[in-house]
Amino acid sequence: MFVTVGIVVGVVAGVAGVVIGALALWQTRGAVGDRSRMQAVEGAGSPGDLRAIRDVAVFRYDAVEEMTGQLSFSVALMNGLGDGIVLTSINGHSEARTYVRPLRGGKGRQPLSPEEEHAVRAARLGLGPEAEPHFGRE
Known part of the structure; x- marks a missing residue:
């Protein structure tokens, strides 16, 4: 009886x-196939996954007249569709304030400051992570 139960x-x-094991093999083949298709699409001049963060720029500036060294900054992080965020930190002598504003289609859903607009524009143009100032507060 015990032998039969054991068998x-x-x-x-x-x-x-x-x-x-068969399910794991099936999932692995699916993942490898997806990756192969993605590489083929990327190699064909396609932008790849438009939802992935790919446009990034940091714009540093002096937000407070008494503070120098460009300690304040705005960072734009967007995907290929222009959706993402702008993160701004305004640093003074005794305090720092941080703001985040959502982006949709490369435009702020709330009004953006000139510095935030500059970071968004630099990110969309692919000017690199460290954007150089070219207006007003230089």
């Missing part, structure tokens, strides 16, 4: 192992 349990465990 049945062994067979069930073996079948379960084969099923689990």
